Amino acid sequence: MVVETEIYKKLHDLSERIRHLLTNSVTVSIEPENLLCSIECNVDALPVVCKQLVSRIGLSFATMIVEESNEEWLIQYVFYSSRIHILVNVMVRQEIDNPSFPSMSSIVHALDWQEREAEDLFGIVFEGHPVLGDFVLHEEWPEGVNPMRRTFRPEMPYPHKETRPEWQPRRILQEPGAFMMPIGPIFSGISESAHFLLETVGEDVVRSIPRFFYKYRGVEKIAEGKHPMEVVLLAERFAGTSAFAHSLAFCHAVESIAGVEVPERAVQIRILFAEFERFRHHISCIEAICNSTGLAVAASQAAILEEEALRLSCEFAGHRYLFGLNIPGGLSKDLSKEDCTGLLKRTDNILKRLDRLYKMLQYSSSFLDRLEEVGIICTEDAIDYGLVGPVARASGVCNDIRKALPYKGYENVEFSVPCETEGDGYARLRVFFQEAFQSVMIMSQTIERLSDEPIYIPIKDYPEGSAIGWVEAPAGAAFHYVRIDSRGRVIRYRLTTPSFTNWHGFHLAAEGFAFQDFPIILATFGLSIAESDR
Amino acid sequence: MDISLLFEVFFIFSAGSIVMGLFLSDRRSPVFLAFTASISSILLLWLSGESLFTGQTLHGEFYRISSLSVLSYSIDRLSSLFMFITALVYLPVSIYSAGYLKKYPGRYRLTTFSVLYHLLFVSIVLILTAADVVTFLLSWEVMSITCYLLVNYEYDKEENIRSGLLMLTMSEAGFLAVTVGFLILAKGAGSLDFASLRLNSQKLGDTSLWVSFMLFLIGFGVKAGLVPVNAWLPRAYASAPSNFSAILSGATLNLGIYGIIRINAEILQSVTHGTGVVVLVAGSVSALVGILYAVTEDDMKRMLAHSSIENSGIILTGLGAGLVFRETGHYVLAGIAFIASLYHMVNHSLFKTLLFLGAGGIELKTTTRSMNRLGGIFKLMPWTGLFFLVGAISIAALPPFNGFVSEWLSFQSLLQASALRSVPVKVAFALSGAMLALTAGLAVTCFVKAFSMSFLGIARSEDARRAVELPFRMKLPMGFLALLCLISGILPTYIIPVIDTATAPLSHQSVVDELVPPFFQLSDGSTKFSKEFISDFHDLGAQVGKDILPGRGLVVLHRGTEKNPVVYAMSTSYTIVVLILLIGAVYITANILTRKRKVTIRTCWNGGLRQLLPEMTYTATGFSNPVRVIFSAIFRPSIVRDTRTIFSSRFRAAIMRERKEIHIVDRLFIQPVLKAFRTTARLAASMHTGSVNIYAMYVIISLVLVLIVGEFI
Amino acid sequence: MSKWVLKGLETGVKTTVYPEKTETASGVTQGRPERLELLKDKRSVVNICPTGAFKINKNIYEIDLTRCIHCLRCLRSPEFPPAGWTGDYEWAFSVSEKTMKGPFSHCLHIRVVDGGACRACLCEISQTGAPYYNIHRLGFFITPTPRAADVLMVAGPVTDHMRFPLKEAYEAMPEPRAVVAVGTCALSGGIFGRSFASSGGVSEILPVDIAIPGCPPPPLAIIHGLLILTGRRPSLSVIDKPESRRKDK
Ligand code: SF4
């Protein structure tokens, strides 16, 4: 119990400090078992609290959760400290018929999109936010109908606006001859649906305006009222290329609500597959980067490796994208010792070839020319936008949830977090490669100490409660918030995904570079739109 | 018909028109102008045509001031060629003006316009027929001032006043240079007529020749838009009423060329070939600079003006090459280069007039000249669009229109540099060729931009959406010019001999046989053409049309030596036939193949956008921005404003940027001069402190200085 | 650059033998449930399926492939007979009678549209163009513009926001044209079903010609679907094809 007390001490210190800083405007409580420090404050104190937490204590923003109950609105701003590995939860409440909160986006810029989303989906007004509207819900949706409200029935197909809707994007570039270059929503060969408007005077992109949520499937809404066993299917299917990571985060949340301790073996095999997924995901990002620069042979090589990884997944986990593997309480399939070593051996084989590809790419000057000094995000911007994952790590923000908030199993593995400082396309490519290497290392460490326990512990029933589950998904930090009601059904499911966080900062990289660099910059981000749109 | 009679009738008629014009009301003026000016142009066409085709010449005196200075005139084929082009330009422009000037009544006096318009016409004819210095200079000055007044016609606009004054200043500077040049030439000539100047020039020393050559080049270069004395040109062309811009570019620009040919090439015959190289290089630099600024320009008329600089550069490049060839004794090559040069001048007058008329029409109907604000008007102004397209293709030097023929000839003559011996001159030719090639490429970009950004796509402003087709009397002149562009493009073999008659005295040799072999008139046994030569070309089809068609043939071909009988050959006449056949064949095949298919026409695929807004399409500036980026070393854009307004730390409300480019000529030539003036003025000003004692001291010091200097002299 | 050429040569040919022979490499497909006869006492397995893909037909349990989301729960339930799961991949089937034979059979241009797919389907589609599957050798090409496309390949349940762009893309295609729905989502809405944000399948918007079930369908199944369309392979025989519905054009 040494660890427990240590955490207790840290939490206590922190809460004391917060009390000291914010004097009497807040109530602070701590939950050592959840590594959580909760701050309850009223709406007026919110800006001060956020400012102090971010600038004085140095917390990073994790997620914002809006909840509606019968009598009040509750917004939780979740921060975390990567230094002392704890979560800080700021809670503000407002009466149900007064859906108005101050906008925090000028203090924590990462909240910009979160607030815009909540405004569209819940109809909450964030006072002081400069750009609201036309975010999740596009022009066809009538004003004043907010799908995340309790009263909204998700099964009904939506009645669209009567008249043919008009759509007028907001232009901010004022220069003679300026125009907007539309890209999408259906564009290039095989691409996810999203729309980008590039404001330009030709050649250089001056401002890029992404327009997302073409793929909005309302995952958070349709999860409501479902059993966790069903929701886990949604959790892995809303972003198929990071399915395992997201189902894992969801499982973490519900397991912590149920108070279930997952057997050690399940934890280890989860790490095994989570890292394997990261490995595959990064190879596919590398392929996309090679493809965007027109380096056909390298792209083919990466595609070969990706397909081999997919086949390995299918062989050992039964599904090419690791669907159906995670279930609350453990895994649906066990791996024998031989399976594990076989998997590792063949992964190693892929790794060797990946390493060779890396060496070759490093010496292809025409390839590097297109990546170096392109799509730069500086450290300061990355911090301000709260970027996560490989994108942030390429910009000098060495933040990895596996280290910052070590979750089950990662306390005991040794690995390094690759970090680069240039923040350009090449830095991101290097991070992808090095992380892929690290992942295989983690896999081999876990297999070494695989314990002999059951793989699954059934969860009989779910008590009422809420919890946050988090993982470092291949693209970065993901936070899943789940609240379960007395019937054992999910009544609130909140997803903050790395793609959502990072797309917010994408415009920083695209601006100031030429048109022809745009697809390359897009590829070096390695983000999924499905993951962002949900 | 005797041309002297026509000459008199022309002047009497013009004088009558001027006088009558003074008394007409503004409402009647446009039609009157169109009517009288067309008749004048037809008279001039007749007169110059008569002289050009029959070779009639005319010499005479207007007025004898004293035995030394006689105001005299002379019409030879060179001047009649220029008069012919002038008349060709004036005729359609005059008809067009009847419609165009409708926009002015009530705001500006149309009588003034009509009078000046005629006066300018007369002065141009006088310049072209002047046979002595005084007549030449007098009429030149009249022309300069009328031009200034016409450019400044919309006199109450700040911008016009500035560009008018700049034009006047530079014209006068040019005039001074020319005058000084004449003074040098006239030293010891005994008479001021051109013939005696020419004789006298042989006696002058090298230095005087060089100095006068340069003075003339600069003086006439002002009108021709030669770098570095062309700063006024884009501004003035843009300020002038569009019908007058057409004249400026189609007729008065040619006067600069005429001056250079008449004086530099004809009178100053015995200068070394170095002078030719100067013209060559200046020409090709002008061409490149002109087109670079044309590509990046958004204002349609300014763009056309910059392109005039480019074309004048191409003309002068040909001329320079011709001079070099002539001074080195390659008369045939010289002749070809002169022909290329003058052919291009003819073409430029035709298509540039056409384009200016088109631009004027667009401005009239959309009230804007900014291509960024146009777009999609092809559907609204189909005929104007079609004619503009013809002009654009011609000026972009694409076959089968006329620009192609003359640029092709210019290139070919530059490529003949191998005949020269001096290495530096060869290098100069190679560089000029490279610059010209770049120019030609950029010209295509420029006019693709001009046409597509104005006529195609979606209208980018309310103004462009309101456009309507021009009335018939404005379309007709454009159609006429477009037709001329096509004819001079596909029938070069009929035009080259005519130009040759005008250039033959310059190059000392007629080259018509070398360039347009008389395939139609040859039977097997000709002394000039060997049997094999004819039979080879007979097999190739060069004699198709013999006995049916008039003329010498349809192939432009430069004959080299025995060893290498054909240096280059081309026939746009056949090209067009093949083109028509091919297009017809494709059309018929496609029709047959898709006979059974249903054709559905859908809107353009925009990636699934809800609607493609006009501001989502390329603007002219955007289209040409890559050129601006590539040549940023030349443009040196300076960002005069780059501000961002923000809501709060990370939210931008607006990005405002403005870029400014100072024209390279202004930057390198005009600004240093201005700066020097200012500095001297400031130094001089600092002497004036206002104290009487100091002034007294100045007086004493100067007195002493004068005394000392006087002592020594 | 020569090193890349060498690298390519060194790697050799990786391409699958399908459709000439059967691909036997492990891991190319996750397989699928097949119609099976269940003993009375094992009927509870039916209730396991989260999307209700099982249908009782007397004693036989039919599988509605357009509903199976490959959650593998039936397979992993202890009651499930091993014979109920086959490891094949030729499970695409044609919904309408339309085929693209003749000139199209070896030259088919495909525009892929993402109607809200989770990206796994899209990755599988792009794998078909990669060395292991290489649909170019079969004469199938991915094209960026629907103007040049013969086939519209749609993945995902078609979200409400993608309805309009999808229709636009279909409208922009020249005749003859076919629609291929890839993935369970595109066939029935899959796990997302039909809701305020999702149409519940492509057939709600456009007439579907070929259905390729699977979540996601492996590349070989996608190739199979295209081969059916061009009449080069037979379709899987399914008892009750979903109606090719076509609502508001
Ligand atoms: S795999 Fe899952 S969805 Fe498919 S039939 Fe089995 S249980 Fe149903």
Ligand code: SF4
């Ligand atoms: S069918 Fe499955 S894999 Fe395909 S998009 Fe839907 S959820 Fe994703």
